[in-house]
Amino acid sequence: DITMFGARTGTLNDGAVQDAWSMQQSTLWPDKILSIPVGDYQITSTLANTTTTRFRVEGVGRGIGNSSNGALGISRLTMNTADTPIFSITGADNSVVGLSLVYNAIHTTAQTNAACIWHNQISNLSRSVFRDLHMAKGSYGYCSTGLTSGIYDANNNWDNILVDSYSQSALYFGSSGTTMRLNHIYVQNLQNNVAVLNDTATIS
Numbered sequence: 001d002i003t004m005f006g007a008r009t010g011t012l013n014d015g016a017v018q019d020a021w022s023m024q025q026s027t028l029w030p031d032k033i034l035s036i037p038v039g040d041y042q043i044t045s046t047l048a049n050t051t052t053t054r055f056r057v058e059g060v061g062r063g064i065g066n067s068s069n070g071a072l073g074i075s076r077l078t079m080n081t082a083d084t085p086i087f088s089i090t091g092a093d094n095s096v097v098g099l100s101l102v103y104n105a106i107h108t109t110a111q112t113n114a115a116c117i118w119h120n121q122i123s124n125l126s127r128s129v130f131r132d133l134h135m136a137k138g139s140y141g142y143c144s145t146g147l148t149s150g151i152y153d154a155n156n157n158w159d160n161i162l163v164d165s166y167s168q169s170a171l172y173f174g175s176s177g178t179t180m181r182l183n184h185i186y187v188q189n190l191q192n193n194v195a196v197l198n199d200t201a202t203i204s
Helices: 014-025
Strands: 034-036 040-042 055-061 073-081 087-088 094-105 116-121 129-136 139-142 158-164 169-173 179-188 193-201
Touching: 014 034, 014 040, 034 073, 055 129, 094 116, 116 129, 129 139, 139 158, 158 169, 169 179
Parallel strands: 034 055, 040 073, 055 094, 073 094, 087 116, 094 129, 116 139, 129 158, 139 169, 158 179, 169 193
Antiparallel strands: none
């Protein structure tokens, strides 16, 4: 729980959140889940994992009802640095559940690093669960564009996802070696001429 490390809602929490994240990523205690309680926790730097650690973060919200305007009873991380991923993720057996991931300002099409969840290309992203999520104000909700040859998305499950106020694509799957499953994907407040889904992947 990030509040055990001093995180407080409505304020900048980089040190506390990164300290909690370091504990979650420690190989001494595998398979831990980083818990984000109800509140709006502001950050300025990306949370990222490596090929040897799983990315497991869980909030208490249902995700899909989380508006950018500050609905109560949700777990939100707000990124205060422009053109910077909120989560940078790789590897297998990850889970991101029950969160609102929001930027503090809407991004333009030129700000291509502004992805709420970014596949960081260190390795394949596979067998992972993304559920009950709200993502807003980035260029992308999820992005794996520009993947290195041989790196792909594979066999991931996206369910109950809302992406709003984005400038490029709600979900961008750059390459896939196998089928991925998408259920209940919602978008709103689209900027002009943007895509809901870009993919070279196999979607079911």
